[in-house]
Amino acid sequence: MRVHFSGRAFDYQTLRALAYTTFGGAEPGEVLATVERIDDGDTEAWYDEWRRTAARVERTAEEAREAGHDRTARFAFLRAHTYYRTAEFFLPTDDPRRRPTYERSRATFRSGTALLDVPPERVAIPYEGTTLPGYVFASGGTGPRPTVVCLGGFDSLCEELYFLCGVPEALARGYDVVLFEGPGQGAPLREEGLTARPDWEHVVGPVLDALEGREHVDESRMALVGVSFGGYYAPRAAAFDDRIAACVAFDHMHDLWRASAVETPRLARALLYAPDRLVNALAAVGGRFSVEARWLLSNSRWVFGVDSAAELQRTLREYSLTPVTHRIDCPTLVLAGEDDHFVPLELAEEFVEDLTAPATLRVFTAEEGAGEHCQVGNLRLATGVVYDWLDETLST
Incomplete structure (x- = not known):
């Protein structure tokens, strides 16, 4: 589009x-x-x-x-x-x-x-000697309520998730919503230099710990919605934490290295065996001719805490759900766009096939105006799919 x-x-x-x-x-x-x-x-x-x-x-x-x-x-x-x-x-x-x-x-x-009818609560979640920043949006009412924990990915801020995850829609349906940032994201990256890590069960775990015992939290109905690269983080956490009742990969991010290699798979495989000097030189040339290539390399080095393109390609291989997909035992919704230029559709299909838990794949099309990454051409449609699915899944 x-x-x-x-x-x-x-x-x-x-x-x-x-x-x-x-x-x-x-x-x-x-x-x-x-x-x-x-x-x-x-x-x-x-x-x-x-x-x-x-x-x-x-x-x-x-x-x-x-x-x-x-x-x-x-x-x-x-x-x-x-x-x-x-x-x-x-x-x-x-x-x-x-x-x-x-x-x-x-x-x-x-x-x-702060000017909302019910302003969010700002929270600081204890995490490995520091805290992770976040917000809790309450839907109101009495009694225990389902809670949706939204997490971003490679370049999003937790504040942005208010719009991307359709928080107003979730609140209207009676969900409480938590937005937070972990290592490699937002304030933890910018203010403390915390870089990304593949084992995000150790990031999501403290967030769920902080929710347990809170008034109005129904601990049997806590769901994760992971956006973009969060489509790796959320299922990864679900593979190791049985407190997660439902998981949404919005969009999917099954295997980060394979996604990065989608446009030039043969070259990407060859570069795995090339000298670091050559890999770095080719990346530098690409950055001179492409805004996207230059930004991706620069931001990746920052987010992952690596010094070179060669080190980056080795790091990306650590971010694959393949070894842990069989551990996910909660219902999982996988969203994908047919025109997603970041993640190929076949990886979504492979991920769903590998899941042993109940899994639903929703592929959005260009005709729907939602075929791009994270369905940013039609968020009303995408968030409707997400919260309809959560309504059905968490009611059982």
Whole structure:
């Protein structure tokens, strides 16, 4: 699905921002007016123009709040969050503008959600000598309620999951929702240098520990929704923790190395046996000619805490669900897009075939406007599928 740019990297990120219109995190006119001012591949203009839009919308929010127009302020703050997050996206990992832009995205999200009828509770989850940041959104009512724990992936912030996971829809259906960030994500990566790890059962476990004993949490109905690379993290945790009653891979991420090699499988296999010097040289050449390749390598080195492309390709092979799929014993929903350029559809099909627990595969199509990665062209459809499935699964 092409939105504006001919280059895939800029165009997909534009669609990603545009998608959050569904749950109040963007407006089409603001998104399209912003990208009109950007030349394809110009990462400096990308930062400048998205930040310009974010700052303008944030001013609108502040003026509305001062005037007592809380609903107007709420939605403007939430849109500003999306635009600041998008501005930060292509900045080099060591760029001095990255941290303050990230902090503005987080601050505007918090300002917006503070104006909800029921503001979220900010939590700090104990984790290996430090804490992981998160939010608990309560649906209200009395008695124990099902809880959905949403986790992101390779580049998402937990604040973004409010829109991507359709938190307003979950709350309307009576679910409490937890959003959090772990190593390799958001604040833990930016503020503490915590890099990714493959054994995410040791990350999700403390989150579930923190939920146990909380008022209104039905401990028999705790579900995971893992978005993008979270489609690896969530099933990985489900393979080792029997407290998880249902798991959603939104989208699937069965095998990270094989997903990364989808466009050039023969070359990728050959490079596994090539000298590090050659692998690094080829990656450097690719980065000079492709915004997407340059961003993927830079962000991967940061997220995984590796120093080179050669080390990265070895690290990616640690992120495969194949050795643990048989351990997953909870019902699992696997979402996939037929046009997903990050993860091939055949990996979703293979994952579902390997599962011994009850498994459902939902493939979204271009005709539905949902064929892209994480169905960002039609979040209303995708989140409807997710929460309908959870309604049925957790009611039994």
